[in-house]
């Protein structure tokens with residue numbers, strides 16, 4: 001396609017000159033006019049194709065996602081005996097996809113008819129251009145031999161010029177496909193660039209913010225994207241090193257949403273939020289509510305999201321990983337996998353219990369040792385003794401904890417509690433015997 005686009009202007013210019021030389025102005029003008037009509041017709045036919053192709057790509061993605069969802073949640077669905085309903089719903093997605101594919105084929109058919117008609121009529125046009133001067137008597141003085149030589153020369157030039165244009169028009173079918181795919185990929189890239197831009201607006205090396213602070217929130221208000229009601233209104237808070245913060249509140253009051261706003265996954269409605277440390281080791285690490293397990297070996301699970309061991313220290317690193325697996329209470333995994341670097345052919349989500357997943361997430365946290373650990377109900381599947389052991393280890397490793405949870409057992413590991421009360425209201429309280437309400441961030445941290 002690219003080569004045709006590059007070469008076309010040169011061939012068109014060359015044959016336009018020859019066509020003008022042989023037929024006068026009428027030849028090139030009629031061919032150019034014909035091309036303009038063809039282009040307008042194609043543009044009209046291409047418009048709906050791009051939109052339908054975009055829709056088809058989206059439905060294909062949804063259909064594949066449904067398969068993946070069933071595969072990942074096969075056991076839970078089996079407990080519900082949900083085979084029939086899942087079958088019906090998957091079929092519904094397939095039907096929607098097939099309908100769109102059918103509509104796309106119909107629209108493409110009109111484009112193919114348009115393109116082929118344009119090609120076909122182009123053949124007639126060359127003879128029409130030659131016929132007009134002949135029948136209007138321009139070449140009356142020529143002998144039959146000279147006339148047939150002129151016809152064949154003019155026909156050759158006109159056909160080549162028309163061919164140049166038809167090749168461009170033929171590209172419209174490929175172009176409509178490319179436009180549909182580009183539109184979808186472009187949208188994805190725009191969203192990803194947007195997220196990247198929002199997350200990279202602070203450079204910890206710039207030293208503009210205090211080193212002992214992880215997050216600064218000033219008069220922050222936020223809501224969920226599909227609701228008009230504020231989850232939290234006018235919250236001012238500074239999360240500093242050594243002050244452990246517990247965020248509590250009923251279901252749906254916006255605890256996890258606060259992390260989404262801190263992480264720049266959601267936009268704040270108003271106010272100011274700044275993350276003043278970097279992500280990862282030596283900075284801030286988030287343990288999400290649903291543990292994320294990657295594919296790969298046990299070592300790759302523990303060092304995630306790092307690609308290589310950290311620090312690069314060979315067997316010393318192995319000892320650290322084993323020690324942290326023990327501290328997290330999942331050293332038995334070493335036996336199950338056959339070693340840190342043994343390849344496993346199972347899906348980690350299928351073979352670990354929710355509690356084991358949470359423990360493995362803690363082993364990851366111990367290994368990465370961030371300055372700030374943000375834990376979203378990270379111990380909800382564990383007993384209180386296990387929770388105590390994990391929190392103790394985090395503190396021994398020098399981490400400042402920001403925890404979200406419902407359990408009152410969490411209070412003893414934290415200094416300050418932020419309670420989200422719903423409807424935008426919140427309360428900030430000092431823990432450890434001091435139950436005074438705090439309204440200003442300076443008072444708390």
Ligand SMILES: Nc1ncnc2c1ncn2[C@@H]1O[C@H](COP(=O)(O)OP(=O)(O)OP(=O)(O)O)[C@@H](O)[C@H]1O
Nearest residue numbers: 224225226231249250251252253254255256257258
């Ligand atoms: N991805 C999302 N898109 C739109 N709305 C969402 C999304 N995730 C959550 N919400 C809505 O935002 C509100 C706050 O959700 P959030 O997850 O912050 O609650 P939470 O306090 O963490 O609850 P829980 O204690 O159950 O974890 C809820 O009403 C929820 O339905």
